[in-house]
Amino acid sequence: MTECADLILRRDARRRGETSTLERAVGDGELVRVRRGVYVAAARWAAARPEERMRLRAHALAAVATREPVFSHTTAAALHGLPVHRGDDSRVHTLELGPAPAPSRSDVVRHRHEVADADVSRIGALQATNLARTLFDVLCAEKAETATAAMDAALRAAAWRGNGAYDPAAAAALVADVTARIEQAPGARGIRSARFVASIADGRAQLPGESISRLWMLQLGAAEPALQQPVAIGDGQWAFLDFAWPRLRRFGEFDGDGKYLDPALTAERSPRDVLRAQRERESRVVAATGWTPVRWGWERLASRPTFAAFLRAHGLLR
Template structure:
C-alpha cells in the first residue's frame, strides 16, 4: 500500500487480479474505492461535500495516470475552492493537450479545447486551468445557477476585505480577464449565458444561495437589491445586509445551512446559538432602520416560480 499525493487517499500496490486488504475493506464498508486501486475511508467520503469529492477524484486520477493530467471545468473550480452548485461529483474533467488525446470514459470527461500554456497553473499539487480560464469554462458549460455561484465566490476570494470593504479594482481585474475570454468566443456554445452571468457577477455575495437568489431576481425583473448595505447599530457596531431595498424599506437575509453548520461561519457556536444571534441582530437592524425584514432559505429556491411567488408576497416583484 502506498500513499497518494492527497494524504486522505490510499493507493493499493497489490498486483492487479489479486484481492487486496483494501478491497476487503471496501467489502466491509470501511473504505470507498475512488477509482481502481485508490481508496478513501468511508467515513470521510460520506461526510464530504460534492466539491471535496471532486477534489478526491482528481487526486485519485493523478495518482494512477501515466502523465500528469490538467484538470478543468467543474473539477478545476473545486480545486480552486469554488462552490460547484449541483455539480456532478461522479466525474472528473480534464483538458487534453497532447497530439493523441485519450478518449473520455464514464468517470473522466476529456475536453479538447485549445488552452494556452499560461492558462495552466499548479493548484496545490495538481495541474489545472487557472482561475480565469476555469471561470470561463464553467460559465460556458454549466447552468447559470452553477456559474453565478462560482463566479461570485471567485470575485469574493480576490476582492472581499471584510467589514463591508470590497476591492473594486481587484474584482475588475478578474472580471476583465474573464470578459475578454468571453468576448473572443463569440458563437461558442453557452456564450450568451456566459456573457449574462459575467455581467451580473458580484463578490459581495457570501453563499451560493445569495448568488442564485440575485440571478433569479435579475431574470424575473425584480427590484434590484443593494448588496452588503451597511447599517450603523447602537454601541458603534455595524450590520452588513445580504440584500437591501432602501426605497422599499426592506432588507433581505438568505439563511442557508452554512450559517448554522459551517464551522467557518459559526465560530464554534451551536445552531441554536447562531439562530438566537441572528434574531437579535435582526431586531437591532429593524430598530435602526425601521425596515421590514425578509428571510428565505433553500426552500424558496425550489424553483423560479416558487421564488417569484415569494418575492411578490413581499412586494419585491410585480
C-alpha cells in the same frame, strides 16, 4: 485541503499483501473505491461536500495516471476552492493537451480545447487551468445558477476585504480577464450565457444561495436590491445586510446551512449560538431602520416559480 492524504492506494497495499483486505473493506462498507486502485474511508466520503468529492477524484486520477492530467471545468473550479452548485461529483474533467488524446470514460470527461501555456497553473500537487480560464469554461459549460455562484465566489475571494469593504478595482480586473476570453470566442457554445453571467457577477455575495437569489431576482424582474447594505446597530457596531430595499423598507437575509454549519462562517459557535446571534442582530436592524425582515433558505429556491411566489408575497415582485 487535505484530500490527497485521505486516499489509500492499492499499489501501496500490494507491497503489504493487503489488496484483498481493501476489497473486503469496500464490501463491508468501511471503504469507498474512488477509482480502480484508490480508496477512501467511507465516513470521510459520506461527510464530504460535492466539491470535496471532486477534489478527491482529481487526486485519485492523478495518483494512477500514466501522464499527469490537467484538470479543467468544474473539477478545476473545486480545486480553486469555488462552489460548484449542483455539480456532478461523479466525474472528473481534464484537458487533453498532448498527442493521441485518450477518450472520455464514464468517470472522466476529457476536453480537447486549445489553451495557452499560461492558462495552466499548479494548485498544490495538481495541474489545473488557472482561475480566469476555469471561470470561462464554467460560464460556458454550466447552467447560469452554477456559473453565477462560482463567479461571485471568485470575485469575493479577489475583492472582499471584510467589514463591508469591497475592492472594485480588484473585482474589475478579474471580470476583465474573464470577459476578454469571452470576447475572443464569439461563436463558442454557451457564450451568450457566459457574457450575461460575467456582466452581473458580484463578489459581495457570501453564499451560493445569495448568488442564485440575485440571479433569479434579475431574471424575474423583481425590485433590485442593494447588496451588503451597512446599517449602524448601536455600540459602534454595524450590520451588513445580504439584500436591502430601502425604498420598500425591507431587508433580506439568505439563511443557507453554511451560515450555521460552516466553520469559516460560524467562528466555532454552535448552530444554536449562531441562531441566537442572528435573531439579536435582526432585532437591532429592525430597531435601527424600521424595515421589515424577509428571510429565506434553499426551500424557497426549489424552483424559480416558487421563489417568484415568495417574492410576490413580500411585495418584492409584481
